Amino acid sequence: MPTLEQARRWYAADDPVHGFDHVLRVYRMAERLARAEGADLETVLAAVLLHDAQDSRAGRGEQEAEKRGNHHLRSAEFAAEVLSAEGWPAERIAAVQHCIQAHRFRGDSTAPHTLEAQVLFDADKLDAIGAIGVVRALAFSISAGNPVYYPPSDRFLKTGEIQPGEAHSAYHEYLFKLVKLKDRLFTPAARSLAEQRHALMVAFFEGLAAEMES
Numbered sequence: 094m095p096t097l098e099q100a101r102r103w104y105a106a107d108d109p110v111h112g113f114d115h116v117l118r119v120y121r122m123a124e125r126l127a128r129a130e131g132a133d134l135e136t137v138l139a140a141v142l143l144h145d146a147q148d149s150r151a152g153r154g155e156q157e158a159e160k161r162g163n164h165h166l167r168s169a170e171f172a173a174e175v176l177s178a179e180g181w182p183a184e185r186i187a188a189v190q191h192c193i194q195a196h197r198f199r200g201d202s203t204a205p206h207t208l209e210a211q212v213l214f215d216a217d218k219l220d221a222i223g224a225i226g227v228v229r230a231l232a233f234s235i236s237a238g239n240p241v242y243y244p245p246s247d248r249f250l251k252t253g254e255i256q257p258g259e260a261h262s263a264y265h266e267y268l269f270k271l272v273k274l275k276d277r278l279f280t281p282a283a284r285s286l287a288e289q290r291h292a293l294m295v296a297f298f299e300g301l302a303a304e305m306e307s
């Protein structure tokens with residue numbers, strides 16, 4: 094089993110979005126959900142420690158965004174290297190890899206089809222909403238060189254696609270993804286925790302938009 098100290102070395106200390114503090118929060122949340130739901134703890138925790146270990150950092154430009162878009166696949170490959178060096182059996186490595194591959198489920202990618210994968214997905218998404226989610230969304234926009242607020246175009250509101258010259262702001266990310274997360278969670282334990290976090294996040298982003306437009 095990889096240790097927390099080992100995992101700390103795989104993450105940037107100064108990344109406010111996918112740094113080790115994100116991993117620590119997901120670790121604590123996943124442990125809580127796994128116990129509540131009866132998931133295999135070792136599989137879940139190994140997957141948490143490795144899930145964003147490769148290419149998850151937000152960088153500027155399309156190439157960086159593309160790299161980030163595959164971080165779940167690269168991290169799953171890295172997990173296999175780490176766990177096979179530790180002597181884990183193939184089927185347990187595959188179970189961890191499935192959790193990592195499915196943590197970025199967006200409708201067109203691998204869906205989490207084991208309880209362990211659903212626990213990682215839910216714990217990771219709970220860290221994307223609420224007060225922490227707001228902080229991370231703002232930090233992500235700023236490190237990608239985008240504003241925190243830009244008026245969304247009609248086209249974006251209808252299709253989720255920005256028009257030429259429109260910045261993908263933190264508010265866009267809220268409309269496009271964050272506001273939908275609570276209804277995409279799998280486990281009852283995560284769904285009940287999500288309600289309060291969701292309400293806080295909605296109040297912040299709608300307040301931000303109202304102030305910006307006033």
Ligand SMILES: [Fe+2]
Pocket residue numbers: 144145149164165196197
């Ligand atoms: Fe991730």
Ligand SMILES: [Fe+2]
Pocket residue numbers: 111115119144145217
């Ligand atoms: Fe993550």
